[in-house]
Amino acid sequence: MKVEIWSDVMCPFCYIGKRKFENALSQFPQKDQIQVEWKSFQLNPQMKTEPGKSINDYLAEVKGWAPDYAQKVNDHVTNLAAEVGLKYNMDEAVVANSFDAHRFVQFAKTKGLGDAAEEQLFKAYxxxxxxxxxxxxLVELGSxxxxxxxxxxxxxxxxxFSEDVRNDIYEAQQVGARGVPFFVMDRKYAVSGAQQPETFLNALEKSFSEWEKANPQPLVTFAEGSSCGPDGVCD
Structure with a gap:
């Protein structure tokens, strides 16, 4: 069963959500039958890459926050990340447009490395x-x-892969994503935000139960060898 996850590398809750989903998936008995696909989403497509600008100044500009309030928000998010074993250094985060990072992930997906690419990007950022x-x-991270x-x-x-990124962003609108992270199970059930593992686990159980009924697995696996058919022909 496919689970699609829309995210953006600059979204702090996407990394936290990744960890919480992984926690849930590790508890799911049928985890080997779950296929995770990462999808592109840009929170701010017009963002300019400005390595010299602090994330607090960026948030103050785009959200109209006071810099000290932006700092409090980032401190809160840093504490939430620590609860799931992640170390956020928000003061060192580089304000950067994520379009090429998404193309990087799209390329990695063609090599079966989509999840690894997401993990690398989140840690890097x-x-x-x-x-x-x-x-x-990006080349260093890819290597x-x-x-x-x-x-x-x-x-x-x-x-x-530019069109792949744009198609994912368009597709997000079609499935009802207004923000990220956004998790869609079998195109039937959605979980929005970095929910607790229990929420993800419940969604996995419900969606997988329905998926399994629609996609029954063979009861017996076997190896083929010499045999005779009902027409009397033996080979």
Missing amino acids: FTDGKDTSNHET EIGLNASELIAVLQGTR
Whole structure:
């Protein structure tokens, strides 16, 4: 059964939500039958990459917050991240447009490394203070998870996977996502936000139960060998 997750690398609750979903999935008996697909979403498509600007100043500009209030919000989010074992260094976060980071993930998905790419991006952004729009940084992150550097460079220097990113963003609107993280189970049930593991587990159980009824598995697995058919022909 497919679980689709819309997220943006600059969304602090997306990384927290990833951990909480993974916690739920680890408790799910049929976890081996769950296919997770990461989908692109941009919270601010017009964002300019500004390495010298603090995340507090950015939030103050776009949300109209006072800088000290932005700091309190980030401190709160940092504490929530720590509860699930994540270390956020928000003061080091680089304000960066995420479009190429999403193209990076789309390329990684073609190699079966979508989840690894998401994990690398989140850690780079929230923990390591790296510029996730920088092509050299993305190539470095890609190499660490096993992507071919030359192939990735070619992707980033061109426009490949741009339409895939845009299609995911459009698709998010069609399934009712107004923010991220947004989890969709079998295109029937949705969970919005970084919910508790119990919420994810309940959604997995309900959606999988219905999916399993619609997709019954064979009761017996067998190896084929020499045999005779009802027509009397033996081979």
